[in-house]
Amino acid sequence: MSGRDVLLEVENLEKHFKVNQGWIASILESIGGGEPEYVHAVDGVSFELREGETLGLAGESGCGKTTTGMSLVKLHEPTGGDIVYDDTRLSEATDAEVTRFRQNAQMIFQDPFESLNPRMTVYDTVAEPLRIHDVRNETARVERALEFAELQPAEHYFDQYPHELSGGQRQRVAIARALVLDPDFIVADEPVSMLDVSLRAGVLSLLDRMTDEFGLSVVYISHDLSLLRHMCDRLAIMYMGKIVEKGPTDQVIEDPQHPYTRALIDAVPVPDPDVGRERVELQGEVGDVIDVPSGCRFKDRCPSYIGDVCDQVVPPLEAKREFEQAVACHLYESAEGYDPYAEMDGPRASGTADSAESTPADD
Incomplete structure (x- = not known):
């Protein structure tokens, strides 16, 4: 490809x-x-x-x-x-x-x-x-x-x-x-x-x-x-007008990285009543596309919200994994050592940069 x-x-x-x-x-x-x-x-x-x-x-x-x-x-x-x-x-x-x-x-x-x-x-x-x-x-x-x-x-x-x-x-x-x-x-x-x-x-x-x-x-x-x-x-x-995750179709669907992608996939019904799975239910409503909020646009609905960095810094869409899969989320660090906290105004969030693991936090 x-x-x-x-x-x-x-x-x-x-x-x-x-x-x-x-x-x-x-x-x-x-x-x-x-x-x-x-x-x-x-x-x-x-x-x-x-x-x-x-x-x-x-x-x-x-x-x-x-x-x-x-x-x-x-x-x-x-x-x-x-x-x-x-x-x-x-x-x-x-x-x-x-x-x-x-x-x-x-x-x-x-x-x-x-x-x-x-x-x-x-x-x-x-x-x-x-x-x-x-x-x-x-x-x-x-x-x-x-x-x-x-x-x-x-x-x-x-x-x-x-x-x-x-x-x-x-x-x-x-x-x-x-x-x-x-x-x-x-x-x-x-x-x-x-x-x-x-x-x-x-x-x-x-x-x-x-x-x-x-x-x-x-x-x-x-x-x-x-x-x-x-x-x-x-x-x-x-x-909300931005790409939050992209990559090979099977890779994105089988192993979604962004919390929004996971919520979309979990909402797809499975035609087997015996299959059990954990649902990711999003709270709140889609944000205002006129008065666009600062930081991550998904922050108010995100089950993996991690603090001030989500409020203040727009997460870049970067390749976070192999197979060309890219994610726009502060839960991940890029291979180049991107530090989202460096772009924040004022003090850091209660967590540290080390809290942004290379794998998603537990929901």
Whole structure:
């Protein structure tokens, strides 16, 4: 895996949304009497996507995973940070380079009932990206994409409208639309969550075959860890706009290091009533993404809270273990001897730096 070339590099990606505070606040802001507020949806996310690799983004609702995915394909313009695609830094790219990037970066949306234009036929829906990018052999490409998406014979679907299709067929049309340009990578945002259970296996099998036959790089976004374990080479866990743990999928799921990752995995039901396990129940609510707390964003819910260092210092995402597994948590020390207490203001916590063991504290 590590020998593959890097296709996409994300560097401290940020996406903040301005809060609509009403007309009085807008007037005060315009005359210099108030400061605008922002939702920190994505706040310093970094990772690499290699050629032919599948990367999963997981986390609870509101953690920023969908916003990250939409920023990757420039459906959201990043507030900060940068994306490097095929050695091209997009913040400095020419119009021609941005156009080439858009042709090679596609997205499969969560809801096939909303992502297809009800006034466009299946043929026009799949052909639209070809027309935008002035790609020839339109009919042949549309037919090939639909048949790969297992809508056969393709001509049967050309003149149909979305309301004439089932949910699974609509998502297959969305997949065909994403593939018709032969992109380098695809962002799949909860691609089967809106489908009946009976349809999910077929669509997941199609997505799996898509990555194998086309050699695509794929970013899967989901809260379903069992799906991501089946589909992904690597996994990144997000919480309040930040990645708190990432690494090979099996390694992260079998041996999670961050307390939040462990809580997510422990919440997955096991279909065996005789299996007993210790639950990690998180207390409290997700923090404020407008008035972002200092220090670790997970501190108020963390069962392994260790004191002032958690309150004051943002834990860096560093490789703490072998197999490229990285964790953003003060329970660990880096191989370089990182001392989180050195960045604190005022006296140290009641513990010492030695209390940050290389293994997690007992819950």
